[in-house]
Amino acid sequence: xxxxxxxxxxxxxxxxxxxxxxxxxxxxxxxxxxxxxxxxxxxxxxxxxxxxxxxxxxxxxxxxxxxxxxxxxxxxxxxxxxxxxxxxxxxxxxxxxxxxxxxxxxxxxxxxxxxxxxxxxxxxxxxxxxxxxxxxxxxxxxxxxxxxxxxxxxxxxxxxxxxxxxxxxxxxxxxxxxxxxxxxxxxxxxxxxxxxxxxxxxxxxxxxxxxxxxxxxxxxxxxxxxxxxxxxxxxxxxxxxxxxxxxxx
Amino acid sequence: xxxxxxxxxxxxxxxxxxxxxxxxxxxxxxxxxxxxxxxxxxxxxxxxxxxxxxxxxxxxxxxxxxxxxxxxxxxxxxxxxxxxxxxxxxxxxxxxxxxxxxxxxxxxxxxxxxxxxxxxxxxxxxxxxxxxxxxxxxxxxxxxxxxxxxxxxxxxxxxxxxxxxxxxxxxxxxxxxxxxxxxxxxxxxxxxxxxxxxxxxxxxxxxxxxxxxxxxxxxxxxxxxxxxxxxxxxxxxxxxxxxxxxxxxxxxxxxxxxxxxxxxxxxxxxxx
Numbered sequence: 001x002x003x004x005x006x007x008x009x010x011x012x013x014x015x016x017x018x019x020x021x022x023x024x025x026x027x028x029x030x031x032x033x034x035x036x037x038x039x040x041x042x043x044x045x046x047x048x049x050x051x052x053x054x055x056x057x058x059x060x061x062x063x064x065x066x067x068x069x070x071x072x073x074x075x076x077x078x079x080x081x082x083x084x085x086x087x088x089x090x091x092x093x094x095x096x097x098x099x100x101x102x103x104x105x106x107x108x109x110x111x112x113x114x115x116x117x118x119x120x121x122x123x124x125x126x127x128x129x130x131x132x133x134x135x136x137x138x139x140x141x142x143x144x145x146x147x148x149x150x151x152x153x154x155x156x157x158x159x160x161x162x163x164x165x166x167x168x169x170x171x172x173x174x175x176x177x178x179x180x181x182x183x184x185x186x187x188x189x190x191x192x193x194x195x196x197x198x199x200x201x202x203x204x205x206x207x208x209x210x211x212x213x214x215x216x217x218x219x220x221x222x223x224x225x226x227x228x229x230x231x232x233x234x235x236x237x238x239x240x241x242x243x244x245x246x247x248x249x
Numbered sequence: 250x251x252x253x254x255x256x257x258x259x260x261x262x263x264x265x266x267x268x269x270x271x272x273x274x275x276x277x278x279x280x281x282x283x284x285x286x287x288x289x290x291x292x293x294x295x296x297x298x299x300x301x302x303x304x305x306x307x308x309x310x311x312x313x314x315x316x317x318x319x320x321x322x323x324x325x326x327x328x329x330x331x332x333x334x335x336x337x338x339x340x341x342x343x344x345x346x347x348x349x350x351x352x353x354x355x356x357x358x359x360x361x362x363x364x365x366x367x368x369x370x371x372x373x374x375x376x377x378x379x380x381x382x383x384x385x386x387x388x389x390x391x392x393x394x395x396x397x398x399x400x401x402x403x404x405x406x407x408x409x410x411x412x413x414x415x416x417x418x419x420x421x422x423x424x425x426x427x428x429x430x431x432x433x434x435x436x437x438x439x440x441x442x443x444x445x446x447x448x449x450x451x452x453x454x455x456x457x458x459x460x461x462x463x464x465x466x467x468x469x470x471x472x473x474x475x476x477x478x479x480x481x482x483x484x485x486x487x488x489x490x491x492x493x494x495x496x497x498x499x500x501x502x503x504x505x506x507x508x509x510x511x512x513x514x515x516x517x518x519x520x521x
Contacts, residue, residue: 046411076411084430085430
């Protein structure tokens, strides 16, 4: 659905975040961008959404999936909720901003229900746990029914138990909704557990070091997390990451 | 949060009661001391009136004092309202246009740093007294609103700003849905400061205005009573000014608490 060709991004302060970055994205797949901190993973997401323009290189949208008609869902590293608004008002925000008023209530309620937040609709973010806030953030990203869901280390700040549960819920959502997901992470274990394909990036300036398919079938669950197959995949990915980091590692 | 009595519950309740009661105890002690001093040294009322005399003066002079109180309060409120509107409005304007900000912000600062006592006599030359007094109240009060609102509007969460951009929010949507609600705690801080300052501004201007007619506020009453050696009335007027200041402060604190209690950290302290 989308190809990034030879993307280069230099920030005004002279830092080269990305150089010669190539990536292709297929409809409906779950891809992880894995790399050390500061390798430009987040910049890739921002370039896809158009929040940041690349210094050079091209984005090629395939078929009908032009950026104009493309709906993104974006999940930030922090929940990034408006503290002054209830969960429901936070989730409905994208519809409001896009001026979609018909069906807004139904879409909002659906999104809340999908993430198990129906009871919390009238709560304020302050009254929620970290995991619940992140659920609200994901519900907000899904409310516009986007075709592409971009997630920027969404679970990095959560405790492991919450993180595992949200991993499972995310997989469930991906399988039932059939969206394309790009997940940025620096966790080898998370990327292996979730994705069909892992793109390993080099340290700054970021480019693709290698791509690794994870062929284990879905649905994946706790059994997969403790399987030898999972461990083997993790080792393979971890080794690739170590090589990507080169002598720095 | 839970209804079950926590171990520290009793202690906390006692703490809250103490916090409320102790200031009144101190007040009582001071009044008794004051009374004692006046009796012991047999001070005449024109040197130091006792608390009882001040109180009876407050009641006997109420017709005069209440009219002055009303005048000062109206000036204060108007000054405060105009400061709120002007401060918030100007901050929004500054936030929307950098050119406007660069052009006018220095003058807002100059207006603030020039002592209002020094401006008041000048204003009184060019304006009718009421308007001059009001202008002083406004000048002192509007800057904290402007400065705090500006700070609030500029400290928008960057990720939220990105989110708004992602969904193609209009400038107005960003202002109404993101910047202003986010700035609310700052705006309320500004208003709380402005409330006290507008009273100060009104008083300063009234004193500078001095004797010039029928419509005279509390501060003028103080000056006038001083000339006439009517010291009890001076005290009575001063008490009324203090109470006005306290009421304004608590009213604005309450407003702030009511608006922020559901979501802002500053209001969390109240939630035991």
